[in-house]
Amino acid sequence: MLDDGRLQCGLCPRECKLHPGQHGACLVRGRVGDQLVLHAYGRASGLCVDPIEKKPLYHFHPGSDVLSFGTVGCNLACKFCQNWGLSKAKDLSRMVASATPQAVALAAQHAGCRSVAFTYNEPVIFAEYAMDVADACHALGIATVAVTAGYIQPPAREEFFARIDAANVDLKSFREDFYYRLTGAHLQPVLDTLRYLRHHTSVWLEITTLLIPGYNDSPAEVTELCRWIAGELGTDVPLHWSAFHPNHRLRDIAPTPRDTLERCHDIALSQGLSFVYQGNVRGGRGHTTHCPRCDAELLVREGFAVVRNAVAADGTCPHCGQKLPGRFL
Incomplete structure (x- = not known):
């Protein structure tokens, strides 16, 4: 609560300052009484x-x-x-x-x-x-x-x-x-x-x-x-x-x-x-993920579909053993 009676949101750098009944620039966060409410x-x-x-x-x-x-x-x-x-x-x-x-x-x-x-x-x-x-x-x-x-x-x-x-x-x-x-x-x-x-x-x-x-x-x-x-x-x-x-x-x-x-x-x-x-x-x-060490094709994609996944179970390249950064199944 600010000295002038407005309520300031601390979520994002906009720091919206709201009178009762107003909503922030995000459109879904608003002041109800002396509280900020997420209407969504x-x-x-x-x-x-x-x-x-x-x-x-x-x-x-x-x-x-x-x-x-x-x-x-x-x-x-x-x-x-x-x-x-x-x-x-x-x-x-x-x-x-x-x-x-x-x-x-x-x-x-x-x-x-x-x-x-x-x-x-x-x-x-x-x-x-x-x-x-x-x-x-x-x-x-x-x-x-x-x-x-x-x-x-x-x-x-x-x-x-x-x-x-x-x-x-x-x-x-x-x-x-x-x-x-x-x-x-x-x-x-x-x-x-x-x-x-x-x-x-x-x-x-x-x-x-x-x-x-x-x-x-x-x-x-x-x-x-x-x-x-x-x-x-x-x-x-x-x-x-x-x-x-x-x-x-x-x-x-x-x-x-x-x-x-x-x-x-x-x-x-x-x-x-x-x-x-x-x-x-x-x-x-x-669209294809290559091994950063040996350049082998590890994840081949067509559109949003992975059509070939050659990453080993431990997340490494099966050809040279290089660890591929990420989270793998």
Whole structure:
């Protein structure tokens, strides 16, 4: 509670300050009396069984199924949002009436899923709900995955990711100006989250960058981004380049050319990254996981399907014995 009577939310760097009856920028957290209430708790915008590769996670239980679900709202305001129908939804009726944490965990178990993913919209904004779902999942031996922009305050970050087994973090750009103008957020908290996950948790980490022509795909920026990952996080963190498609408020921008994906792929390799992928395009490079030592094909994919898995049971390359980073079945 602030001196002027407003109530400040401590979940994300926006630090929304609310009068009674107001909701935060995320749309789903609001002030009721002198409390902050998560109006999306226990309600989901959809439940779907997906391949884990669709998140994308290529080194976490590859070839397994994941139960994906989310709510509505977001604490970023990305002009290029590929899922803006949910992230900008103000009508809570878009969600099902009831999806208790136990019900979500049981649905995953009945579907034979190895994990549950908090996805579709930003899971940070429904952190309390996600954490309770995670506890219910772990009680049944089911892992949890966060697909997130990583825009969260340190105290909440520690509590949230303590319940997460794997995360794919969107590193949307390596420029503060991009974050401010196109997402309404800031770069540094995202970098802090990435460092925290890599160096202070056991969460398996992968990164995705959506390449938007003319905005974040210059060779200079891509080189800086890859160099930062290699130096600050390590060369074995998988990086997924994703192709932009015109959407939301950037409908006048052309889709990402294949040449751009290939160029960025080469830059990432030149900066020492061992695992570089092209996540949402078919054909070409960027779908097969190679051994970083002997270059043997260990995980061959067609689309989101793993068509050949040659990783040994102990997670090593059967040809040279090199340990492959990740979590394997």
